[in-house]
Amino acid sequence: MEYLIVPIIGFSNGIIVGSGIVALITLLDIVPRLTQLTKTYDSIKIYENIIIYSATIAAFLSLTTLGIKLGIIIIVLTGFLMGIFIGLLASALAEVMNVIPVVIRRFQIEEYVIFIVYSLVLGKTLGSFLHWLFLH
Template sequence: MIDHLLTILVGLAGGIAVGSGLVAFITVLGIIPRLAQLTCTSTWVTRYENAVILGALAGAWMSLGSPGLSLPVIASVPVGLAAGMFIGLLAAALTEVLNVFPILAKRVGAADRISWLLFAIVLGKITGSLFHWLYFNSMR
């Protein structure tokens, strides 16, 4: 009985911590309004907020079990493309808000080579994504 209560308590505390971090990340940094501003879709801010809320709720609900989607390969391509575009736009908005690249370039002493730094980050992200999708999905 104590094991179950402890598991519930740890799960609840972890959920509160992660949820609070997500809300602080999105609210304090102004990620959604900046994303809307970058994409020139400021009239859709409410839709973006609703999508984030529904996505967080769906992700939390799905993480409670082991859901699986059996999509044909042809349907997986648009879903993967949409997910990649969302992550890319969110990362672009975050780096824009935090001015990450100039700070990183200054710290590593590569201020005159920011374009190379950007290229390396993009290439690393693409390589990591391809490795994950091609290698780990082939093991299933």
């Protein structure tokens, strides 16, 4: 039964992750902006292929038990950098969608914004740390 369910879950995972990545990249215009900043317009197909292959490989690896033996310092540093990336990406998406200004105006919480931002940052950091500490 497990051999029947795992491929279905893996295929569903690939479709969902792939659709989400394509939507996010399209919404934020990441590839055109990257080529504009680096002045590498002729390499746009390479960037797109790297993104597609990376998403496919990541979806596949999430279903396996493969691992790379690294030292604890490298693992902590990688986790820290991945957290920074995810936080910046979420902030960019929220800014593009104009979520923050709409929520602030709608709930009339202008004077509490700094506390909300700090609580989100600390909550995410603490949650990630506890997850890493107790589940890995």
